[in-house]
Structure formats: C-alpha cells, structure tokens
Amino acid sequence: MNNVLMYLSDYAIPIVIFYIVLVGIQSKCLIFEEFLTGAKDGLGIVIELMPTLIGLMVGIGVMRASGVFEVMVGLMKPITDMLKFPSELLPLAIVKMFSSSAASSLLIDIYKEFGADSYLGRLASVMMSASETVFYTLAVYTTAGGIKKTRYIVPGGLFATIVGIICAVVLLNV
Numbered sequence: 001m002n003n004v005l006m007y008l009s010d011y012a013i014p015i016v017i018f019y020i021v022l023v024g025i026q027s028k029c030l031i032f033e034e035f036l037t038g039a040k041d042g043l044g045i046v047i048e049l050m051p052t053l054i055g056l057m058v059g060i061g062v063m064r065a066s067g068v069f070e071v072m073v074g075l076m077k078p079i080t081d082m083l084k085f086p087s088e089l090l091p092l093a094i095v096k097m098f099s100s101s102a103a104s105s106l107l108i109d110i111y112k113e114f115g116a117d118s119y120l121g122r123l124a125s126v127m128m129s130a131s132e133t134v135f136y137t138l139a140v141y142t143t144a145g146g147i148k149k150t151r152y153i154v155p156g157g158l159f160a161t162i163v164g165i166i167c168a169v170v171l172l173n174v
Helices: 002-026 031-066 068-082 087-096 100-114 119-130 134-145 153-173
Strands: none
Touching: 002 031, 031 068, 031 087, 031 100, 031 134, 068 087, 087 100, 087 119, 087 153, 100 119, 119 153, 134 153
C-alpha cells in the first residue's frame, strides 16, 4: 500500500496539470493566455500583500530577538501548568497564528532542543497541523477579496486554533 501511495504522489501534479490542459483544449480555451492573465492577477495580489507580510515577519523577528517570548513563557508558566500545556510551546502556538514559516523555524528549534521524537516534539508537530495562520490568512483573503469588515473571522479563527491545540494535547496524552 505504501508503494502505491508513493507512486501516486510522484505523478499526482503532472496528472492534474495534464488534465487541466486537456479540459482547456476540449473547451477551446486559450490556455496560455488564461495562464498569463492568472499570473498577472496573482502578481498584483502579491504586491498588495507585501507590506502586510513584511510587517508580520518583522514583528515576529523582533519578538524572537528581544526575548519577549522567554518573558511571556515565564509569566504564563503557572497558567500553562494548570492547563497541563507545556509552556515551552506557547511561543509556537502564538507565532503560528501569524506566520507558518516563522512557526516552522520555532518547530526546528524545539526539535533541536528536545528532540523530534520527544513529547514536546510530537506535540509541536501535531499543533502545527491542527492550527491555522489566522492573521496571515485574514490579511491574504481580505486583501485579495477587497473585504473591509471581517465580522467573525478573527474570533472564529482563534476559536478553531484553540480547539486544534486542545485536541493536540488531548490526543498526545491519551
């Protein structure tokens, strides 16, 4: 079964691309022109998002370099201990809401310090999979869609992230 999945994963993207081209030819669509239009629109969205993304990355970098995370872990340790949540993973839980790549960097630090197969390493891995980059996603989709009023996006995203983290802790403690 494992070999079948490896075989399928090697060919999945080329098959999808071939399928898209085949459907485009069948529908007499100007495939290359549509591709160029999509690429042009995508580049415009990237340019619109750039200030927001740079701000997120710089903010996270400043927090890591300044030691804010260490102070926060120290202050929150009594609460995280009461909730049976490892305080060492608190920075990961917070950073993941802003940037998946910055959270991946923290994840690698956790692997180096505690080991990938340790309880903290496994919990951090499950947390990364069970949570969302709430504020990054909010910035991307509201900018791309021209949405001004976010209403329940932030509370819903934060709720889903907290539930994902709780589920990760519960699953690894069963």
